[in-house]
Amino acid sequence: MPRLLLETERMANLTSGLGQLCLHLGRELVRQKPPDWEITFLVTRDQVGIFGPSVKYRIATRLGRVWRFWNYDIWHCLYQDTRFYPTLSTRFIYTILDLNYLALKQYSVQRREKRKEQYQARINQARTITTISQYVAKDVQQQLSVPAQTPIDVIYCGVDIPDNVSISPPIVKPKGPFLFFIGMLQSYKNVHTMLPLLVSNPSYWLVLAGPDKPEYSQLIWEQARQLGVADRLLMPGPIDESTKWWFYTHCEAFLFPSLMEGFGIPVIEAMSFGKPVFSSPLTSLPEVGGSEAFYFPSFDAETVNETFKKGMQAYRNDPMMADRLRLQSQKFRWEIAASEYWQLYQTLMRSS
Structure with a gap:
């Protein structure tokens, strides 16, 4: 019986975003599991059982970072910043979501170089590298040294909205029509450029x-106050899934001006609700949004306003656009990712 370990x-x-990727891909991998395979998930203690009783669990501990006697046929790490290593004889699949850390200026050159060395060590051990976009695959080849015999496969992320989605309104609602963003709020997300x-x-x-x-x-907040719009800005922090679906359902449009993205799951989530998406044209986002998203050519106030105005006019004048947006989102499903x-x-397993 082949034994597969998934590092989650x-x-x-x-x-x-990483938590959602591990959760939804893990669930779909279990659903599609061939009967003659055994799956073990590496998880924190409080998440034992999260994927059901048909799989096994190993608790992630500090000792596990140096104890390499776990015996699996395939070890799949679902993100680039793993702190665990398989034995050298294990078939190791290394998934790289992005190399954003190497471009973040808030970290010293020494820290970024150390992280780069860690990525390279794992690449050197991998039988196969997978990435979540063509952009990330090219970035890996440009920034790291991939052995000639090591393939890089692109397997896109997915979004599967439940048929009977549970929607719960937030404790504090916007008091009028609103624009929506969801994601980690840090400088490269570039959301301050949406305040105009x-x-x-x-x-x-505006809900961030x-x-x-x-x-x-x-x-x-400082820029919002300077512009006189702080009274129409909501920043509720992390939200649960049912609240997230409420914001997608009721927003006028979705904004995603990020400067660096390995994929951009929120873009697909918004499209699955038929909402107009206004996106950065950088990194992986054109792969995800395709021809149905509206892209900001630049992020000065005049361009942002003009792009939004024209995009909303186009959306309102095209009764079929919402359906095309939903169709675009269907290209990216966890069912497809798990099958691949x-x-x-x-x-x-068939290789030596």
């Missing part, structure tokens, strides 16, 4: 949901 220890924060939309659209509110970096949140990973696992 960083799923501890289920409100994060509140100046030119005085009936709109997700865990924040305090220094960036302070910058957003099972094909990869089975191919690796």
Whole structure:
């Protein structure tokens, strides 16, 4: 019986993009599991059982970072910042979500170089590398040294909205039509450039949901006060799934001006609700949004306002656009991602 270990220890924060990726991909991998395979999930103690009783669990501990006697046929790490290593004889699949850390200026050159060395060590051990976009695959090849015999496969993330989605209104609602963003609030998300939309659209509110970096949140509030729009800005912090679905359901449009993204799951989530998406044209986002998203050519106030105005006009004048947005989102499903990973696992098992 082939034994597969899935490293999902960083799923501890289920409100994060990484937590959601591990959770939804893990569930779909279990659903599609061939009867003759055994799956073990590496998880924190409080998440034992999260994928049901048909799989096994190993608790992630500090000792486990150096104890390498776990015996599995395939070891799949679902993110680049793993703190655990398989034995050298294990078929190791290394998934790289992004290399954003290497570009973040708030970290010293020494810290970024150390992280780069860690990435390289794992690449050197991997039988196969997978990425979540063509952009990340190219970035890996440019910034790291990939052995000639090591393939890089692109397997996109997915979004599966439940048929009977549970929707719960937030404790504090915007008091008018609103624009929505969700994600980690840090400087490269670039959401402060969206504040001028509140100046030119005085009936709109702006909701920025997700865990924040305090220094960036302070910058957003300072700029909102300078522009006189702080009374129409909501920053509720991390939100649960049912509240997230409420914001997607009721927003006028979704904003995603991020400067660095390995994929951009929120773009697909918003499209699955038929909402117009206004996106950065950088990194992986054009792969995800395709021709149905509206892209900001630059982020000065005049361009942001003009892009939004024209995009909303186009959306309102095109009764079929909401359906096309939903169709675009259907290209990215966890069912597809899990199926492609099972094909990869089975191919690796047939290799020596």
